[in-house]
Amino acid sequence: MRNLEGALQTYYLLLGCIQYAVGFFTARRQSELLNIKFKHLNGQDNCITTLVMKTGIGEARLTHDIPVIPLVTRMLSRLERFHQECGLSPEQIKNSNCFGRFSLKRKPGINKPDPKKYNCHLDILCDYFQTDSYNERRYYVRQHQLRRAFAVSFFYLNTRGNLSVLSYYFGHMDFKQIYRYLTTVVGNKEMIDIKSAYLAEETITQGAAVQDLLNKLGVFPPTTVLKVIERQRLESYYKSLIRNEKIKIDTTFLSIEDRDEMLISITVSESQHGK
Incomplete structure (x- = not known):
């Protein structure tokens, strides 16, 4: 506790909870979530602007406005307020990645996230809630699994229809992709x-x-x-x-x-x- 390990673990758990909820309800690829910045959030219209990672390179990629439920907007807004309480200016936060870690090194700010740290937050979440173990090894959830879970849930809750809506939400430019995607996750x-x-x-x-x-x-x-x-x-x-x-x-x-x-x-x- 003297090294604030307990506080850091709680902070990472907070990030893991938000990543889990946002990851499931937006069904984005992990690479897309890593690139979301606070300036991409539109709380008034409840939507997030993301880059579609398979449509080009860098800023040349197509953007995709996806609608989100109010819960996602509230969670990301609270994370934004958390950084404000830590002393960051609105302009700093606006241009920072949503899932980066707050840092006090040299100058307070939010570090750019990477897959390893992103998965670390999900691991801490799974440890905290003690997810199932197999052969004495804990099961750790990953973003591609949350994305698949959303696809299957959406498919069944919508009476196995609306493939065009699901294709749009997933950011698939080719309608065939979503059908093939479903056939790989549905038995x-x-x-x-x-x-x-x-x-x-x-x-x-x-x-x-x-x-x-x-x-x-x-x-x-x-x-x-x-x-x-x-x-x-x-x-x-x-x-x-x-x-x-x-x-x-x-x-x-x-x-x-x-x-x-x-x-x-x-x-x-x-x-x-x-x-």
Whole structure:
């Protein structure tokens, strides 16, 4: 305590808590978070301006304004006030990185953050809350895991839809990227759930995909009465068709007027026709 180790640990824990919350709710890459400065915060409109790291070099990169929930704005505003209490001027803070450490060396200021120190704050957070251990080794969370967790949470909470919204929020310039990203973090079982949910929704709303499916299944006699069954049963039915490879759901991406569009193709196996 004489060396202020306890106070420093608490300060790093504070940074870790803020990094965890901001990292999850903004779903940015770690490199993007490291470059966020207090001047990039817009508390009035609840948004943050970030550089999209895969679109160029240095200041030539594209900027991306992402909306954030008020909690993120409040946490970063309190961190800004913390630095003010430490004696830094508003101009110093404005041009400093949000996740840099306060320093008293030579001249008070905020050091530029780096990945090692950023991860150190998350490690202290995990130690403090005693996250699970495996083989006597603690599990330490990283930003790419928070980013993936957000993608999966958003996908399920929005009824497995709105891929274009998620693509925009993630800063993916190519719509195909977000679909491929999801397929790497969502397991096979979940993908079957997603595909069956899509078919069930198309069937209920009589969308283009179900019309195509009915045409492929064959022509029904004029006296046939078609009735849509309950949504959950319908999903279960489509799951069994996909698992048994009676139907196959694929995605195709097209670029129309500089805009990516995703098409769903449905393949019905010959056994479905009784051949």
